[in-house]
Amino acid sequence: MPGELPIHHGSLEHILPPSWKAQITSWLAEDTPSFDYAGYVVGEKESTATLWGKSAGIISGVPFFTEIFKQCGCTVEWHAAEGSYIERPKDGSHKFKVATVRGPVRGLLLGERVGLNLLARCSGIATVSRNLLISLRSAGYRGILAGTRKTTPGFRLVEKYGMLVGGADTHRMDLSSMIMLKDNHVWSRGNITEAVHAAKLVGGFAVKIEVEVQNEEEADEAIAAGADIVMLDNFTGEGVKIAAKSLREKWEGKREFLLEVSGGLREDNVFDYANNGSPPISTFPYGVG
Template identity: 50%
Template structure:
């Protein structure tokens, strides 16, 4: 029998309140991309009022609810979520051998419009849920060893789809890191090489950022991190360090700059992440959380 037992966060936060005012415009762009010309299938089915069931077909964290709903709202349909079942952040365990899958919602409206939104809506929640599921695994692994820092995604997101993948990180319990180039200042190796030195780059960045933005510097060595912090960096990223060296250098750095955050990054996976964790590391970031995640399987079936 299909189980809805789950590891639901004790703090249910409505992250949909974060979504931007232009969300409808973004979603309309997705719909237009999928129907750039004639919709022959829509002609075939017509405008008769129908209902369809949203079914979750594989194990994972349910995420992407506001995107799914807005797709159908824009198409003149309504979505009725199943009370107590369609909870974002809820981890659903699906037995693939069961014919019965979890019904999360009923979509009602003209059948042509339901089918116009079907693939766009399913693509969105399958990917959002994939990010949330991988984020939950990573966050839980960090917690299991008693670590108190942040597991974060990166800016390695799909162009045009960033808002969904960043949302999935939050639902899964991870931090988003920077949302875009205008949020926080990150000075990477190309910035440093182009500017000439870490000192020059940090000082110039501070003139523009003022007091309202943090500055992070990507560092290739302990010496780089000390230079960055000395000249005003708020966060140092120890990039592509071996785990033993990272923990050693993070301790040395924190003893000298206890109020500067330390981020570990570069080739870290959920499997190797525990090797990097210690009380001197505040953040561990993984590009894989938004670049290479497995999708969760959903379907939308017309009730007949």
């Protein structure tokens, strides 16, 4: 139902591309490009390691973490489901058991740092996503919260996965997923209309076109040219309210388009954008994990 927090039925592992395990192999290869000298010290004795959580948040990145240790000859037993919110225990211990990893000591240590880095970042992004979405819902916002393409090179799959687990939309995954015309695209082509028409020539009917605009006049030009999505970039909360109302009244029954607001959105000011009566889709730059 619109406005509810997204609930995923089944494992999100099923949407991962065939290449995801090879990506994990590359991470392990990066960390051990030649000899594992410390591995000689510890050897192959079977042992057990416990993953402890010390901060409240959403568990995310389970398939990646499990595969990391699988490639190191270990098995992982999870004590918390992916997507669940883990709170700090009230018994004063300040930590909780998240998973148990079993295997040869060398394998446990080979996967340790890669696994922890992955899980911390993915869980952090999922937690930020969920917390922000809850804040927006409490303010009356019933639209979509989406991420951006401002991801860490080589780590996009993990970061977008974290957004999904947290309940956010991934937006476009890459340059091939959708055409987004920003100010530099428009500048190089001459104007918004020419840029949209050029994009339509190569994108065809199946690829959506989004145009970034700085004011209502540019939004009108983008809509008239046939843009599917109009991004109101760096508008204030009040500016979004005024522009959204005006554009929808002006183009009602004439053009179909979607509005999106991006730029300058933070956890401490989202209420300014949520309380605008008829909110557009919002994007939020996830830069930390």
